[in-house]
Amino acid sequence: MTEKIKLDDFAETVTIDTLPEFIERLSQEADPKFERYELLLKVAAKALGFDYQELRQKYFPEPELVMESTAQENNSSLTFPDIMSGAAGDFADVYSDHMEPPEHFFYMAYLTCLGNVLTKRLIINSEISPEPRYYVVIIGESADDRKSTAINKTTAFFGEAVQDFSVCNGVGSAEGLQIKLKKSPKVVLCFDEFKAFVSKCKIESSVLLPCVTTLFESDRYEAHTAKNSIIIDNASLSILSACTIDTYEQIMDSHFLAIGFPNRLFLVSGKGQRRFSFPNRITDDEKTKLKNSLLKVLEIVGNRLELKITDAARIIYDDWYMSLPQSINAKRLDTYAMRFMGLLSVNDLKKEIDEETVKKAIALCDWQYTVRRRYDPIDADNAMAKIEEKIRRVLQTGPKTNRDLKKAVNAHRCGVWMYEMALSNLVKTGQIRLKGRKYFLTKNEMPSDLPSPE
Numbered sequence: 001m002t003e004k005i006k007l008d009d010f011a012e013t014v015t016i017d018t019l020p021e022f023i024e025r026l027s028q029e030a031d032p033k034f035e036r037y038e039l040l041l042k043v044a045a046k047a048l049g050f051d052y053q054e055l056r057q058k059y060f061p062e063p064e065l066v067m068e069s070t071a072q073e074n075n076s077s078l079t080f081p082d083i084m085s086g087a088a089g090d091f092a093d094v095y096s097d098h099m100e101p102p103e104h105f106f107y108m109a110y111l112t113c114l115g116n117v118l119t120k121r122l123i124i125n126s127e128i129s130p131e132p133r134y135y136v137v138i139i140g141e142s143a144d145d146r147k148s149t150a151i152n153k154t155t156a157f158f159g160e161a162v163q164d165f166s167v168c169n170g171v172g173s174a175e176g177l178q179i180k181l182k183k184s185p186k187v188v189l190c191f192d193e194f195k196a197f198v199s200k201c202k203i204e205s206s207v208l209l210p211c212v213t214t215l216f217e218s219d220r221y222e223a224h225t226a227k228n229s230i231i232i233d234n235a236s237l238s239i240l241s242a243c244t245i246d247t248y249e250q251i252m253d254s255h256f257l258a259i260g261f262p263n264r265l266f267l268v269s270g271k272g273q274r275r276f277s278f279p280n281r282i283t284d285d286e287k288t289k290l291k292n293s294l295l296k297v298l299e300i301v302g303n304r305l306e307l308k309i310t311d312a313a314r315i316i317y318d319d320w321y322m323s324l325p326q327s328i329n330a331k332r333l334d335t336y337a338m339r340f341m342g343l344l345s346v347n348d349l350k351k352e353i354d355e356e357t358v359k360k361a362i363a364l365c366d367w368q369y370t371v372r373r374r375y376d377p378i379d380a381d382n383a384m385a386k387i388e389e390k391i392r393r394v395l396q397t398g399p400k401t402n403r404d405l406k407k408a409v410n411a412h413r414c415g416v417w418m419y420e421m422a423l424s425n426l427v428k429t430g431q432i433r434l435k436g437r438k439y440f441l442t443k444n445e446m447p448s449d450l451p452s453p454e
Helices: 007-013 019-029 036-048 052-059 063-075 086-096 103-118 147-161 174-183 195-201 208-214 245-250 284-301 311-322 333-347 355-374 380-395 402-408 416-428
Strands: 122-124 135-140 186-191 221-224 229-232 236-244 266-269 305-309 432-435 438-441
Touching: 007 019, 007 036, 019 036, 036 052, 036 380, 086 103, 086 147, 086 284, 086 333, 103 135, 103 147, 103 186, 103 236, 103 266, 103 284, 103 333, 122 333, 135 147, 135 245, 147 186, 147 236, 147 284, 174 186, 174 208, 174 229, 195 208, 195 236, 195 245, 208 221, 236 245, 266 355, 284 333, 305 311, 305 333, 311 333, 311 355, 333 355, 380 402, 380 416, 380 432, 380 438, 402 416, 416 432
Parallel strands: 122 305, 135 236, 135 266, 186 236
Antiparallel strands: 221 229, 432 438
């Protein structure tokens, strides 16, 4: 009996005559969880000299996805979820009626500023109790998207309405950030163009990147050298920045990926439209109403407010949390969901986290997952699946130490961070395990002709 060729080898040697058999086996054997069929189909397309998209559409048509993609191309943006309400919603509504940035640019900028103001005061009844601080990056293709307008107008509003509201319009080093945070422990770090921050982080001797990355989930950072020391304590840092697509792609390299910086960002995509050649001034009455709405939120929180989550809301969040995809683009979405819950509650003048609020937070994070995938320049999920498959293939020849495994899969080409993530995914899903200093394929993943490790 002829031995059945492995699907991976089949993809590399497929011909016109064997294509139907390959497609049938691909449908039956490829694991959709890891999107292997996309990787194998690309390999087959290359072997046949076909266009991958045409081959995929012919054998794995997704009409709804194609329609969504077409709509996105026509609108040049992803549809923001219908969740805007409360003080942030009122602000976004008024300002977008007078200026050209998309309404949700103002909404997310408002939440970023409000979250920074309420840090240390607004608490969730959880052992984690995440602070409502965000690293928001408004991403767009050109000046027509009016990214900076939304940032400048929102921070100016909070500067007038809230005493001691602090904005830092750019920073060149961790030492400079330390000085600013000593003067004001709560700071919204703003960049008219995120490229300025990215460039500073790439300076070889700079510790700005690890400093800002650490302060996302901590209020303390330390770095000591023979010549000087950086000590930041009790700090509350938020980021609100405008960014082009080109600049965002620059942070998807090993320098930023290795430290996990990209998944700490909340991307806000959208496209502005020319609507007002000469924008009318927002009246004092309108601004007063918006300031009063903000003051009501601050009053309901007071010096300290601890929010409890209802049982029904907890069930909804638990179901969503447990079903999060195993994807690079889903990293820290649960963190953002919890940070949004508290802030969205008080934004609507609620003193508990109810079902409606949890659904809004989930909608925001689901939207974020879509945005991340849309702007992922390296197709991280498929790249990860490819490395995972390489690791599995190498381990089919026998157990390997981490050092030997790195060498065998050429980890230096994909980047150490990507390799470590792939290795971690395989361990978590039970496909490989570590015994002593060597990695083994688990029994279910091992070819029948290889002995299982003791």
